[in-house]
Amino acid sequence: MIPEFEKFKRFKAKNLPKEELLAPGHRACQGCGEVLALRMAMKALGKNVIVCMATGCMEIITTPYPQTAWKVPWIHIAFENPASVASGIESAMKVLRRKGKISKKHVDILAVGGDGATSDIGLGWISGAFERGHDFTYICLDNEAYMNTGVQRSSCTPYGAMTTTSPPGKKSFGQVTWKKNVPGIAVAHNIPYVATASPAYFLDLMNKVKKAALVKGPAYIHIYSPCPTGWGSAPERSIEFAKLVVETRVFPLYEVIEGRYIMSRKITKPKPVQEYLKGQRRFRHLDEEHIAYIQQRVNADYEKLVRLSEMT
Amino acid sequence: MAKRVGIEVSIALAEAVKLANVDVIPAYPITPQTHIVEHLSEVVANGELDAEFVLVESEHGAMSCCCGSSAAGARTFTSSSAQGLLLMSEILFIPGPMRFPIVMAVVNRALSAPISIWNDHQDIMSQRDIGWIQTFADTGQEAFDLMLHAFRVAEDRRVSLPMIVNIDGFTLSHVVEAVELLSQEEVDQYLPPFKPRYRLDPRKPITMGPVGIPEIYSEAKVAHNEALKASKKVILQGWKEFADLFGRQYNPIETYRSEDAEVLLVTMGSISETAMTAIDTMRDKGQKAGLVKIRLWRPFPGPEFRKAAGKAKILAVVDRCLAPGAICGPVGAELRSLFYKVPGAPKIFNFIAGLGGRDVTVGRFEEMVDKALVFAKKRPKELYEVIGVREK
Numbered sequence: 001m002i003p004e005f006e007k008f009k010r011f012k013a014k015n016l017p018k019e020e021l022l023a024p025g026h027r028a029c030q031g032c033g034e035v036l037a038l039r040m041a042m043k044a045l046g047k048n049v050i051v052c053m054a055t056g057c058m059e060i061i062t063t064p065y066p067q068t069a070w071k072v073p074w075i076h077i078a079f080e081n082p083a084s085v086a087s088g089i090e091s092a093m094k095v096l097r098r099k100g101k102i103s104k105k106h107v108d109i110l111a112v113g114g115d116g117a118t119s120d121i122g123l124g125w126i127s128g129a130f131e132r133g134h135d136f137t138y139i140c141l142d143n144e145a146y147m148n149t150g151v152q153r154s155s156c157t158p159y160g161a162m163t164t165t166s167p168p169g170k171k172s173f174g175q176v177t178w179k180k181n182v183p184g185i186a187v188a189h190n191i192p193y194v195a196t197a198s199p200a201y202f203l204d205l206m207n208k209v210k211k212a213a214l215v216k217g218p219a220y221i222h223i224y225s226p227c228p229t230g231w232g233s234a235p236e237r238s239i240e241f242a243k244l245v246v247e248t249r250v251f252p253l254y255e256v257i258e259g260r261y262i263m264s265r266k267i268t269k270p271k272p273v274q275e276y277l278k279g280q281r282r283f284r285h286l287d288e289e290h291i292a293y294i295q296q297r298v299n300a301d302y303e304k305l306v307r308l309s310e311m312t
Numbered sequence: 313m314a315k316r317v318g319i320e321v322s323i324a325l326a327e328a329v330k331l332a333n334v335d336v337i338p339a340y341p342i343t344p345q346t347h348i349v350e351h352l353s354e355v356v357a358n359g360e361l362d363a364e365f366v367l368v369e370s371e372h373g374a375m376s377c378c379c380g381s382s383a384a385g386a387r388t389f390t391s392s393s394a395q396g397l398l399l400m401s402e403i404l405f406i407p408g409p410m411r412f413p414i415v416m417a418v419v420n421r422a423l424s425a426p427i428s429i430w431n432d433h434q435d436i437m438s439q440r441d442i443g444w445i446q447t448f449a450d451t452g453q454e455a456f457d458l459m460l461h462a463f464r465v466a467e468d469r470r471v472s473l474p475m476i477v478n479i480d481g482f483t484l485s486h487v488v489e490a491v492e493l494l495s496q497e498e499v500d501q502y503l504p505p506f507k508p509r510y511r512l513d514p515r516k517p518i519t520m521g522p523v524g525i526p527e528i529y530s531e532a533k534v535a536h537n538e539a540l541k542a543s544k545k546v547i548l549q550g551w552k553e554f555a556d557l558f559g560r561q562y563n564p565i566e567t568y569r570s571e572d573a574e575v576l577l578v579t580m581g582s583i584s585e586t587a588m589t590a591i592d593t594m595r596d597k598g599q600k601a602g603l604v605k606i607r608l609w610r611p612f613p614g615p616e617f618r619k620a621a622g623k624a625k626i627l628a629v630v631d632r633c634l635a636p637g638a639i640c641g642p643v644g645a646e647l648r649s650l651f652y653k654v655p656g657a658p659k660i661f662n663f664i665a666g667l668g669g670r671d672v673t674v675g676r677f678e679e680m681v682d683k684a685l686v687f688a689k690k691r692p693k694e695l696y697e698v699i700g701v702r703e704k
């Protein structure tokens with residue numbers, strides 16, 4: 001068991017931190033699930049943190065110079081490398097503390113990337129940082145495509161989804177591959193803490209972020225983040241989709257603590273995937289056959305996850 | 313007290329990094345840079361140097377890690393060559409404008425394809441415009457001295473820019489030379505501790521690396537360029553104080569038997585040593601040849617070069633880099649623009665030599681000078697010639 005979790009106090013609706021470390025006035029679209037998730041994560045972490053961010057929507061919308069939405073130290077270097085930048089910061093602080101050049105006080109280090117930054121271009125950098133065991137948290141804000149560049153598919157784009165580079169047509173039905181299991185890849189690095197979260201379950205999300213920060217060594221959190229602009233969904237329905245994705249078992253919530261899978265929310269009576277898919281333009285073209293295939297794979301993946309939680 | 317030892321140049325350079333008491337070393341292996349990082353990993357492992365040696369997964373990761381480390385206020389060093397330098401390339405353009413004083417040793421090597429581990433300057437010339445201060449060492453002693461100079465200049469608050477010391481792969485990095493290693497007390501006298509103006513610190517939050525909207529992008533680029541140009545003063549001051557303390561004077565442009573020369577060879581890096589021998593040979597034959605060596609490549613010391621070139625009528629500029637499809641090599645092009653329409657400017661001919669480890673012998677330098685003399689009489693079709701290429 002992880003000793004740091006013993007002193008961990010869960011957030012409750014009553015005791016949520018009031019301070020906004022990611023200030024309002026940023027330029028995200030209405031109903032943006034990414035910025036919402038990020039705001040909650042920042043509330044959970046508090047002031048004592050350094051944020052390293054990948055190029056992407058969140059970087060662009062929070063820092064059009066001379067403005068910044070960040071009330072904590074924040075750095076952006078490039079698209080694929082926030083995990084390496086975090087490695088550098090963590091190493092620097094370790095040695096500077098040892099040499100008595102900075103305060104001994106612990107500072108949390110957070111790296112943030114979108115699904116493109118995480119599952120595609122930055123995967124090797126993240127793998128390196130996990131393998132080296134730096135004490136930091138990596139959050140993937142997964143809106144299931146490269147949104148900042150105009151909705152191109154990533155390897156986290158769900159099967160069948162329409163993007164500008166996976167368009168449905170006479171010879172295509174949209175994204176042809178199944179979503180890459182990035183949390184599984186993180187687990188394979190034997191890091192102490194991995195979790196999935198959705199902003200609809202905000203207390204769960206915040207508690208997971210806090211635990212990730214408390215843990216010594218690398219932690220990974222994969223956060224499902226609705227993007228009305230990229231998905232063709234109503235901005236006011238973002239939270240609803242963030243809930244439906246869990247209730248349909250499409251995006252199960254779980255933790256993996258030192259290799260042990262723990263279901264955060266068991267979905268005993270799942271809603272059909274169709275309920276989640278409808279209302280999003282990116283899935284509108286899918287026929288029954290494809291939807292049936294999605295249902296079948298969602299069932300299989302969920303069962304596998306339950307088996308893992310029973311086995312470990 | 314300084315001690316004079318016979319030592320491999322890579323190790324001497326790494327000893328300078330150790331004496332600089334560097335804090336973080338993200339490193340990834342590539343020939344011919346490996347001996348530097350191997351030695352550093354050894355001195356960290358046996359407790360001679362208290363530093364974090366970060367075993368990154370690639371050079372791109374190494375430079376990204378350097379940016380984070382420097383932003384957090386740590387003295388940061390890395391080293392690379394050729395393919396490794398190019399894998400970093402995206403990130404190399406970032407610490408300049410962000411004002412991170414990362415120090416790097418580039419052990420110059422040819423670029424693929426075809427793959428070659430041997431020496432030339434194609435790697436660093438492909439990264440010419442990354443906005444770092446760049447110097448070139450000719451000897452082991454220079455490699456050691458310039459390394460200490462690099463930390464001192466880069467971290468000076470008036471500068472706050474990344475800096476590269478170039479050394480030639482194998483022909484310099486792997487040879488054993490007599491080098492005077494300074495003692496810790498001597499180095500401490502010269503190199504103050506790193507005190508960054510800004511660092512990532514939750515007590516004083518700042519945003520580093522925001523979006524450069526069109527209203528600000530040009531200003532940001534110009535500010536960086538101005539800082540790079542203004543760094544020359546501190547570079548010179550750093551060399552002057554080095555000379556005052558340790559008696560070895562470095563200059564942005566160095567000359568050898570150039571005073572009354574009609575033809576000047578222009579070189580960079582370790583081939584300058586052979587060029588000096590060639591000059592002696594030519595002088596013995598009564599030829600008025602001399603040598604100009606470029607030590608400071610960025611910011612380019614224009615006035616110093618013009619002064620060094622003096623009244624010479626012909627420059628035979630040696631480039632260790634072939635710029636495909638270009639008018640001439642990068643050093644040749646630089647000097648052509650420097651002298652464009654300057655009254656009494658010398659005629660400039662460009663020789664591409666020593667690609668991928670091809671030896672540049674005394675005879676080759678004589679050949680370049682002879683050819684330059686002929687070209688001065690009859691302008692050649694092309695502004696450059698690749699020296700010593702086999703026809704068959």
Ligand SMILES: Cc1ncc(C[n+]2csc(CCOP(=O)(O)OP(=O)(O)O)c2C)c(N)n1
Nearest residue numbers: 055056057079114115116117145146147148
């Ligand atoms: C090396 C490199 N390749 C491509 C890009 C272009 N680019 C910038 S952001 C981005 C998409 C980001 O997608 P994601 O990581 O999913 O974040 P999102 O914008 O969706 O939040 C791309 C492709 C870049 N900046 N750098």
Ligand code: SF4
Nearest residue numbers: 028029032057227229
């Ligand atoms: S495009 Fe999507 S992720 Fe980006 S700011 Fe808009 S809603 Fe948020």
Ligand SMILES: [Mg+2]
Nearest residue numbers: 114115145147
């Ligand atoms: Mg995305």
